[in-house]
Amino acid sequence: MSSNITYPGIAQRKQSHLDAQIPAEWKLPASFIPEGMLSIADSITNVKEYQSVNVMGIPRSCGLLTHQELAITENYDIRALLTIIAEGKLSSEEVIRAFSKRAAISHQLTRCLTEPLFDRAVAKAKQLDLHLQQTGKPIGPLHGLPVSVKDPFHVKGFDSSLGIAALAFQPATENSPLVDLLESLGAVVIAKTNVPQTMGALDSCNHLFGRTLNPQNRKLTAGGSTGGEGVLVAMRGSMVGFGSDIGGSIRVPAMCNGIYGFKPSVGRVPYGSQDAGMMPGNMRVSLQAVAGPLARSVADLGAIMEEIVSRAELFGEDCIPGQWRGEFPAQMPDTRKQNLTIGVLRSDGLVEPLPPIAKVLDEVARALGRTPGVEVVEIPVPPALAKCQAIAGRLMGADGGNSMMDLLDKTGEPLIPWLQGRTKRGKEMTVTQLGQLQAQRSVIERELLKMWNQNGRRVDAIIHPVAPHPVPEIDRYNAVGYTSSFVLLDYPAGVIPVRPFNQGDLEKGKEMKTPLIGSWDKANRKLWDEQTVDRRVYLDSPLSIQVVTPKQRDYELFRAMEIIDRVVQADRNIRPASKL
Numbered sequence: 001m002s003s004n005i006t007y008p009g010i011a012q013r014k015q016s017h018l019d020a021q022i023p024a025e026w027k028l029p030a031s032f033i034p035e036g037m038l039s040i041a042d043s044i045t046n047v048k049e050y051q052s053v054n055v056m057g058i059p060r061s062c063g064l065l066t067h068q069e070l071a072i073t074e075n076y077d078i079r080a081l082l083t084i085i086a087e088g089k090l091s092s093e094e095v096i097r098a099f100s101k102r103a104a105i106s107h108q109l110t111r112c113l114t115e116p117l118f119d120r121a122v123a124k125a126k127q128l129d130l131h132l133q134q135t136g137k138p139i140g141p142l143h144g145l146p147v148s149v150k151d152p153f154h155v156k157g158f159d160s161s162l163g164i165a166a167l168a169f170q171p172a173t174e175n176s177p178l179v180d181l182l183e184s185l186g187a188v189v190i191a192k193t194n195v196p197q198t199m200g201a202l203d204s205c206n207h208l209f210g211r212t213l214n215p216q217n218r219k220l221t222a223g224g225s226t227g228g229e230g231v232l233v234a235m236r237g238s239m240v241g242f243g244s245d246i247g248g249s250i251r252v253p254a255m256c257n258g259i260y261g262f263k264p265s266v267g268r269v270p271y272g273s274q275d276a277g278m279m280p281g282n283m284r285v286s287l288q289a290v291a292g293p294l295a296r297s298v299a300d301l302g303a304i305m306e307e308i309v310s311r312a313e314l315f316g317e318d319c320i321p322g323q324w325r326g327e328f329p330a331q332m333p334d335t336r337k338q339n340l341t342i343g344v345l346r347s348d349g350l351v352e353p354l355p356p357i358a359k360v361l362d363e364v365a366r367a368l369g370r371t372p373g374v375e376v377v378e379i380p381v382p383p384a385l386a387k388c389q390a391i392a393g394r395l396m397g398a399d400g401g402n403s404m405m406d407l408l409d410k411t412g413e414p415l416i417p418w419l420q421g422r423t424k425r426g427k428e429m430t431v432t433q434l435g436q437l438q439a440q441r442s443v444i445e446r447e448l449l450k451m452w453n454q455n456g457r458r459v460d461a462i463i464h465p466v467a468p469h470p471v472p473e474i475d476r477y478n479a480v481g482y483t484s485s486f487v488l489l490d491y492p493a494g495v496i497p498v499r500p501f502n503q504g505d506l507e508k509g510k511e512m513k514t515p516l517i518g519s520w521d522k523a524n525r526k527l528w529d530e531q532t533v534d535r536r537v538y539l540d541s542p543l544s545i546q547v548v549t550p551k552q553r554d555y556e557l558f559r560a561m562e563i564i565d566r567v568v569q570a571d572r573n574i575r576p577a578s579k580l
Contacts, residue, residue, distance in 0.1 A: 007165035007411040011040060011208050014161075014168050018209070021116040025064075026104040032062045033108060034218070040210035043111070044416060047211075047474040050218040052537065055109040059102055059235060069098040073236045078145065078295075078303040081239065085144040088132070092144030092188070096125035099146035100190050103237035107191075110213045110222070112231040114151045115158045115192035121146070124188050141307050143186030148238035150226050151192045152199065152274040153291075155179055162277050163197045163206025166410040177270035178242060178291055181315040185307055190238060193228025198277065198404050201418045202252050202477040204228055211474070214256060219537055220471045223253035226294065230257040233294050240304050244271065246289035246396060248466075248483025251546060254294055254495040255466040258542030260561075261495040262292045262301045263486070265552045268309050269293075270316025277407055279399040285434060286398035287487060288318075298561045301494070305558065324555055340563060342368050343379040343451065343459040345548075349386030351468040351479040351521045352514055354528045356505040360498050360543040361465055367571040368463075368564065377454050379462065384447040389481030391441055392488040398434060400426035418475045445489060452550055461560035462548045466495055469527045471541040478524045486548055492557040493548045496565050501538045508535070 034053045038046060059065060065073070072095055076084070084090050100118040107113040131139050138144075154160050154172035161167040179189060197206035204227025205211040214222040215235055222231050226243025230253025233241045243250045245263040254261025269291040283289055295301050305324060312319035344365045347353060353361070369376040405425050408415070415423055429437075452459045468479050486493045511529065516522050526532040547564055549557040 005411060007207055007413040010165040010168050010411060014208055015040065018113065018116065021118060022104045022107070023118075026101050028058075028062055028064065028105060028108045032058055037109070037111075040207070043211040044205055044207065050213070050474070053218045055215045056235065058109055059105045062105065064105060065098070065101060068094070069101060072098040073102045077297055078239055078300045082141070082143065082145060086132075086138045092125040092128040092132075093122060095144055096121050096146055096188050096190060099238060102235070103148070103191050103232060106215070106232055106235040106237040110215050110231045110235070111210045112193055112212050112228040112235075112237070113191050114161065114163075114194050114209055114228065115155070117155060117158065117189055117191055121188050121190040124183070128186060128188070138186055140184060140186035142182065142304075145187045146190050146239050147182055147187045148191045148193055148229060148232055148241045149179065149189055150229055150241070150243045151195050152244065153179055153192065153242065154273050155189060155192065158192065160192075161208060162199055163195050163208050164277065164407050165208055165413050166407040167277070168208060174273075176273040177315040177317075181270055181308060181311060184315075185311075191232070193226075193232055193241065195226070195228065196224040197416045197419065198423065199225040199249070200404075200423060201225065201416065202248065202480065203418055203475050204253075205416050205418070205475075207413055207416070214471070216258065217537070217541060219473055220541055221256055221474050221477055223256035223477075225249040226253045227256070229294050230254060230259065233257070233296060234259050236296075239295070240300055241294045242269075242291055243294060244274065244289050244291050246283075246287060246484070246487055247392070247480045250292050250294060251466055251483050251493060251495045252477070255542065255544045256471045258497045258544070259294055259296055260298055260301055260497065261294045262305065262557070263493045264290055264292045264305070264554045265492045266290055266490050267318060267320035268305075268312060268322060268554050270312055270319055272316050272318050277404045279403055279428075282399045287392055287395035289487070298496070298558070298565045301561070302558050305554070309554070339373055339375045340560075341375045341377060341457055341460050342560070342564070343377050343454065343462040345379045345381065345451070345462050345464040347381050348389070348468075348479070348481045348485060349381045349383065350389060350481050350517060351524045352512070352517060353465050353468040354470070354524065355507055355512065356470055356501060356538070356543060357465045357468055359505065361463065361545060363571075364463060364498060364545055364564070364568060367567050371567050374563070374567070377457070377459065379451055379454060379459070382448055382451060384444045385485060387440075387444055388485035388488045389479075391437060391444065392484040394437055395441075395488070397426055398429045400428045402426070402428070441488060448489060460549070460556065461564075463564065464546045464548055466544050466546045468524050470501055470538040470543065472527055473533070473537060476527060478527060479520050481520070482546070490551050491548050492552075492554045493546055494557055494561045495544050495546055496561060496568060497542045497544045498568055499543055500540045501543055503539070505538070506535050
């Protein structure tokens with residue numbers, strides 16, 4: 001790409017290319033597209049123009065999807081859909097076309113896609129159908145399953161631009177290992193999805209594709225950096241989406257869109273081939289991100305992880321041998337036979353949760369406490385937990401961010417609003433500095449092992465807020481420590497939607513009285529202070545909790561999420577946000 005081409009021209013070309021990948025018969029009439037779909041530039045800077053519009057129902061009401069396509073995209077979980085494809089009751093082509101069309105509709109309402117792979121996906125579906133017809137057997141356990149992946153995962157022949165103009169029109173020469181693994185199992189990748197510029201923000205916004213909008217309320221963030229996936233899965237444009245998580249980038253979009261997210265331990269899901277924009281090998285010496293799924297149920301998370309974990313080592317050099325049905329002598333207890341111990345960790349020690357967050361965590365704790373076979377224990381906030389965010393942040397910036405800044409400078413691309421004042425060139429850390437940070441990390445890891453033993457009783461899983469605030473307005477996401485800490489510790493962590501924010505959560509006229517902890521806590525309270533926010537903006541947004549287990553206890557995390565989700569959904573006073 002010529003060095004004198006500036007980012008607006010590249011973005012215009014990229015937008016035209018993206019639009020051309022959507023068939024004319026899949027395009028929405030203008031009457032269905034709310035006024036919030038402004039120009040790409042306006043979507044970044046004029047966020048106050050957005051209204052509290054919910055577009056979740058438009059795919060059903062717009063008339064573009066047939067009755068069969070609606071049934072295909074709405075009536076099945078992963079295992080049920082795979083069964084009817086294997087039995088020949090639906091062809092892979094029918095399924096892939098239905099989800100591709102719904103993904104196209106979702107994109108026109110939210111800007112969730114970067115690379116529509118519809119033609120490629122339909123061609124692969126036809127190959128799957130031919131194989132099934134000729135052999136009578138599916139090509140793999142995920143035969144015909146429509147999946148989507150975050151933009152940085154490579155798909156041969158398509159860009160992995162990270163929302164940066166300088167990386168556009170440079171198609172990948174090979175697939176990422178995760179894509180190869182999924183396709184070997186018979187899954188079909190139908191699209192790649194939007195991310196924030198540099199992937200260093202918690203709102204998916206960039207100058208190349210614009211801002212991904214929250215389909216439930218356009219005033220609120222869709223989250224990041226896996227925001228496009230969170231939106232696409234929530235709108236049923238994909239059965240399961242794959243993102244990555246180094247600071248919370250799977251769990252934050254899951255929270256913001258009222259779906260389920262799963263951040264595994266290092267080595268469980270192939271992550272490799274995602275180093276564009278940073279010093280090669282940076283994550284091997286600093287803080288290692290992980291890849292993981294977002295889905296609409298715990299069962300769907302389990303269905304996909306079961307097939308990936310046992311095969312990951314064959315595809316990813318960054319993966320370890322594993323199996324999904326449990327690998328440790330002390331397995332997750334069967335609550336019919338013995339107690340499951342759930343710890344309640346109410347804060348990260350740096351930021352006090354806002355009232356609705358404390359309230360929903362308490363609701364879940366009480367519902368668990370009423371459940372036979374479940375024991376709930378309070379976990380005092382360990383002082384070491386408050387140190388995690390700073391160390392994680394320093395390790396994320398180990399390369400100084402200069403490779404990324406060089407890419408922006410190539411086309412004169414400015415930082416998006418959220419990154420302005422937060423991102424700048426820095427100095428690469430020396431080996432000595434990295435070693436000192438990793439030594440501090442080890443001390444914290446050792447100290448926090450004590451959380452898993454309370455008064456001589458082993459804690460099987462912990463419930464904890466995903467963030468200390470509700471789903472915030474665009475560009476106002478605050479504290480990342482509630483999620484980044486568990487990357488530093490390499491604890492698997494998942495998100496469960498609990499219920500919508502309701503009128504009873506507003507607490508009009510009532511402010512927090514507890515003493516401020518520090519600057520992060522002060523910033524967080526601005527999201528509740530009636531002088532700085534109209535709390536009504538949070539109405540009907542999803543409230544979620546985070547579930548955490550010790551390192552490499554990924555299957556145990558899944559089991560704990562199953563049990564907690566079942567309790568949450570059964571509790572009469574809690575309506576799951578996934579039912580919105």
